[in-house]
Amino acid sequence: MSMTAQLEARGISVTLGRRQVLQDVDFTANASSVTAIVGPNGSGKTTLLRAMTGEVAHRGQVCLNGHDVAKMQPWQLAAIRAVQPQSSIIAFPFTVFEIVRLGLSAGLSAADNTVPMQALEAVGLAGFAGRMYQDLSGGEQQRVQLARVITQVWEPIVDGTPRWLILDEPVASLDIGHQFTVMDLARGYAARGGGVVAVMHDLNLTAMFADEVVLMEAGRVAATGTPAEVLTDETLARTYGCPVPVNTTPPAQIPFLLPQARSTLKARNALAARSS
Amino acid sequence: MVDRRLRARRLTVLLAVLLLVVCVLSLTTGASGASLWRALTDLAAGRELSVMDRVVLLDIRLPRLCMGILVGASLAVSGAVMQGLFRNPLADPGIVGVSAGAGLAAISAIVLGSLLPIGLQQFLGSALVPIAAFFGGWGSTMLLYRVSTRGGQTSVATMLLAGIALGALAGAASGVLVYYSDDNQLRDLTFWGMGSLAGATWTKVLAALPIIGLALATAPFLARGLNGLALGEAAAGHIGIAVQRVKNISILAVAGATGAAVAVSGGIGFIGIVVPHLLRIATGPDHHSLLPNAALLGATLLLAADMIARVIVAPAELPIGIVTAILGAPVFLWILLKRRGDLGL
Numbered sequence A: 001m002s003m004t005a006q007l008e009a010r011g012i013s014v015t016l017g018r019r020q021v022l023q024d025v026d027f028t029a030n031a032s033s034v035t036a037i038v039g040p041n042g043s044g045k046t047t048l049l050r051a052m053t054g055e056v057a058h059r060g061q062v063c064l065n066g067h068d069v070a071k072m073q074p075w076q077l078a079a080i081r082a083v084q085p086q087s088s089i090i091a092f093p094f095t096v097f098e099i100v101r102l103g104l105s106a107g108l109s110a111a112d113n114t115v116p117m118q119a120l121e122a123v124g125l126a127g128f129a130g131r132m133y134q135d136l137s138g139g140e141q142q143r144v145q146l147a148r149v150i151t152q153v154w155e156p157i158v159d160g161t162p163r164w165l166i167l168d169e170p171v172a173s174l175d176i177g178h179q180f181t182v183m184d185l186a187r188g189y190a191a192r193g194g195g196v197v198a199v200m201h202d203l204n205l206t207a208m209f210a211d212e213v214v215l216m217e218a219g220r221v222a223a224t225g226t227p228a229e230v231l232t233d234e235t236l237a238r239t240y241g242c243p244v245p246v247n248t249t250p251p252a253q254i255p256f257l258l259p260q261a262r263s264t265l266k267a268r269n270a271l272a273a274r275s276s
Numbered sequence B: 001m002v003d004r005r006l007r008a009r010r011l012t013v014l015l016a017v018l019l020l021v022v023c024v025l026s027l028t029t030g031a032s033g034a035s036l037w038r039a040l041t042d043l044a045a046g047r048e049l050s051v052m053d054r055v056v057l058l059d060i061r062l063p064r065l066c067m068g069i070l071v072g073a074s075l076a077v078s079g080a081v082m083q084g085l086f087r088n089p090l091a092d093p094g095i096v097g098v099s100a101g102a103g104l105a106a107i108s109a110i111v112l113g114s115l116l117p118i119g120l121q122q123f124l125g126s127a128l129v130p131i132a133a134f135f136g137g138w139g140s141t142m143l144l145y146r147v148s149t150r151g152g153q154t155s156v157a158t159m160l161l162a163g164i165a166l167g168a169l170a171g172a173a174s175g176v177l178v179y180y181s182d183d184n185q186l187r188d189l190t191f192w193g194m195g196s197l198a199g200a201t202w203t204k205v206l207a208a209l210p211i212i213g214l215a216l217a218t219a220p221f222l223a224r225g226l227n228g229l230a231l232g233e234a235a236a237g238h239i240g241i242a243v244q245r246v247k248n249i250s251i252l253a254v255a256g257a258t259g260a261a262v263a264v265s266g267g268i269g270f271i272g273i274v275v276p277h278l279l280r281i282a283t284g285p286d287h288h289s290l291l292p293n294a295a296l297l298g299a300t301l302l303l304a305a306d307m308i309a310r311v312i313v314a315p316a317e318l319p320i321g322i323v324t325a326i327l328g329a330p331v332f333l334w335i336l337l338k339r340r341g342d343l344g345l
Helices: A045-052 A074-080 A096-106 A115-122 A138-152 A176-191 A203-209 A233-240 A259-275 B004-028 B036-044 B051-086 B098-115 B118-148 B156-180 B183-193 B202-229 B233-238 B243-265 B271-283 B287-311 B320-338
Strands: A006-016 A019-030 A034-038 A059-064 A081-084 A164-168 A195-199 A212-217 A220-225
Touching (some): A006 A195, A019 A034, A019 A045, A019 A212, A019 A220, A034 A045, A034 A176, A034 A203, A045 A195, A074 A081, A081 A138, A081 B233, A096 A115, A096 A138, A115 A138, A138 A164, A138 A176, A164 A176, A176 A195, A176 A203, B004 B051, B004 B271, B036 B051, B051 B243, B051 B271, B098 B118, B098 B183, B098 B243, B202 B233, B202 B243, B233 B243, B271 B320, B287 B320
Parallel strands (some): A034 A195, A034 A212, A081 A164, A164 A195
Antiparallel strands (some): A006 A059, A212 A220
């Protein structure tokens, strides 16, 4: 892979009203990996994402695969980068299929009419194509938007250059099962060579699925590295202002769920199936 | 799964046939006894048309028919484009004051046109009023968009209220101008303001044709952009749409189509809201089919309304604006009530 298979932001500063929301932030995400942006409310994670997608005015430079995005046309960007919004109200009664198809016209897979259906299946919405978008639940709408977004950049690599999925809290209003569906999808995209950048709230899912974590605090980057490097007792306690012990089991009477344990569960089930 | 695109294409064919039928009916309906069939048989037999038939058909009904098609199509398409631009099914040039702005400019042109340099007056000729109305429509659309849209979000309440203010202001200014008009101009204004195709002449048709033609011709190129805008401005940008350009062209197209329509026919309301709404129910909101189908259905509906207006109190005739309001106002209220929840009203 070439040296420029990166999403790279340098010296990003954003001022909203009088408040400086981001101060001189540097950010790098590599293709073939999932990069999560985490941090407490108001730390600037979504603003950083929006600065990099050009939705908020900012100082500094953003390069995608080595090209300055400020110098690219909307359709050039749309061909290599798709952005999932945090929430989306749609003005008119479009069907699910019509929404997902909007992603087709932007991307390079435009000729392939089967992509929207495959994308719907990938987000767990097979059979929803004819439904009205407005009649769906929040979580379902969110997955329709994700299907639209992956339709746009369906092939993770085109002509040797990676394409990018930029996701703003992709699992925010999803149940735990669909959180896995979506994160597995993101992982799979990265495994096939594409780049994934996601703003995440859930630190457990981040630990499970991210290759790189960028921890934001008060408009600056507090830490970057692998989940093991960033998600430590000390760093989390300092950034979030409350104790968040890592890899510690709670007292016995409180139930707790560890999604990470699903690999253990799979192994155990496989073992049971073999012995019976 | 039913693909609504296929249904929309079938509807296009159906609407084209319907328009053709209404055109024929419109040519044969009227106060005079002139008959299209007699004229056609005369022509087919190689006979000269009678003077009466020639005047009624070629100089009265045919320009009126063309005007009806132009005005109906432009009102419906500018309604659909405006609704796409504002991401709101209630945005209609008549309701939010764009027609009033265009009307003010048209009245100014009628009353104050004689103050322009003679050379310019002669150069513009009968195109002066449509051109003025275009600029009036453009100015008011821009103003409305600026007032009601912040950070890419259009507030419905602000849009409707700003529209009322804009309409009232334009109405007041128009009223002042009426005081400055002489008897001849007053007569022109009165007939114009009633909203009618009755004054249709070939001169007016030819004056409106270039502006309306241009505005309607740009509409198909807006379809993808308006579909994208339905997702929101940011999302539209991310799927590769040059959002600012789409907005600018939409505003120009709305101003052109509305302005020219208002200039030649006065205030004909509700076509712009009823037609796109019915079509969205029938085949969905995809602008690729919505815009051409709106042109066809708008023309058909206006011609039909014009026939009703001519027939119902014959030999006199009702201003067509009254007929479209009777048909359209209940639909507007219906949308308002049905969507009250979503619109935050």
